[in-house]
Amino acid sequence: MRFVLPVFAVLLAIVVLWYGAAVKMNSVWTYDQAARAELEVSFAEVLADTMVQERPVLPAPHQVALGLWQGLFGQKVTSKRSLVYHGWVTLSATLVGFGIGTGLGILLAVGIVHNRAMDMSVMPWAIASQTIPILAIAPMVIVVLASVGITGLLPKAVISAYLSFFPVVVGMVKGLRSPDGMQLDLLRTYNAGRWATFWKLRLPASMPYLFASLKVSMAASLVGAIVGELPAGATAGLGARLLSGSYYGQTIQIWAALFTAAILAAGLVIVIGVIERAALKRMGMAR
């Protein structure tokens, strides 16, 4: 109850600001039209017009809400105009990419922690990989994979994995190294090997770090999948929806797609949070 009020207040402020900005930005077009038709328009008329334009510079909140509602619930989920359909296309690539990225991230982290050569060499490359703008890489990935006959979900998943492995590597390396000297010494007195040290100590100790990284990595996966849908001239997915929206000036469509992506991201992160809580609780590590 205590946090409802502040959240509501912030939301209200955003909506008010948004309406204000919509009026200001969209009125330019209204005035232009009026000037071209050599008509005088009153402020009330301008106000009304900025709320209902078909291709507003900034759609008003209720327009976006309506677009979102119609996209999600206004048609069959198999329809090309359904945001559920496009959302699913993006989601499937996101999840596959997330799986690949997480798996790769964990493997790299295990390698880095156990192998000196990898410790020295992998991290700089991993960091370098993230400094290259994904928008520059995405088309190359898609073209290269298409040339060997791989199209559809997989290239997008690869881009998604490219973004999502990094937080997992960073978090897992930190997590696997989190046991202190005393805990490692204890295992030495048992004459435990690397294998036992990994399974009994490093891996369980890294779980809180892993879950924190997974949340970041999940969001990055979604961004990767959407970016992967931009260059290909893809016809399905939230990215394609964004792109076609911007081709045809369908700003409402763009915003509806953006909000779908945001809802998707929030949902995925919440799911990870729920799994995290359950897992850590079972491990006796819940705070």
Next chain:
Amino acid sequence: MRDSIGQSAPVIEAKGLGLTFQTGDGPVHALKDVDLTIGKGEFVSFIGPSGCGKTTFLRCIAALEHPTEGTLTVNGMAPDAARRARAYGYVFQAAGLYPWRTIAGNVKLPLEIMGYSRADQETRVRNVLSLVDLDGFGKKFPWQLSGGMQQRASIARALAFDADILLMDEPFGALDEIVRDRLNEELLKLWARTEKTIGFVTHSIPEAVYLSTKIVVMSPRPGRITDVIESTLPRERPLDIRDSKEFIEIAHRVREGLRAGHGDEA
């Protein structure tokens, strides 16, 4: 020479032992010219001011640290071989229980690593938990236990497997006097029952005198042994033995030894 204990085959034997840490601001002589023989079944306490090398010596025995001079044997082997033979249990100053394992799970840890059978693990965990008076707490997680109970669980963990040496580094340092008294009493009983050889680091003179058959007094910079006191107290020791004349005499000698160590340094 005082009693029969010291005459049995040495379990731990250090001759001219030295360890110098090379640090950024020059070498630190943590141990120098340490000669010590510990016989089977002895309870040996190490006492001395902070930084005199007590922990370092214990860690050398456990092969967690490697001496730079002299020789050290454990059960007649090099410490590393003894470690590989799983010759000892080590109790660290902090309980260091794994938060993701129950108390029983924590005690089971060494057993899993050493490949004891499932059935054997269960019985050992039960036995050793009752040994440290923690029956019924097996299913609890560490954070559900008090500090003293956690420390007892960590002792149980070191007792769960068949090592005949138990090394303890200030295991009760963080506990209040009353809990400490109780644990001391329990530790003595446990020692009598298991006949282990125990190396015990402490800062408390009464604790050292109460527990030990042999008290090793150390002094710092460089860490070395200044006195080795064979206790004349009987093996059976009720808590009120601490008011006896003999006890007070030994405590006095320990205090003298500590003071002398300080005097040298000045």
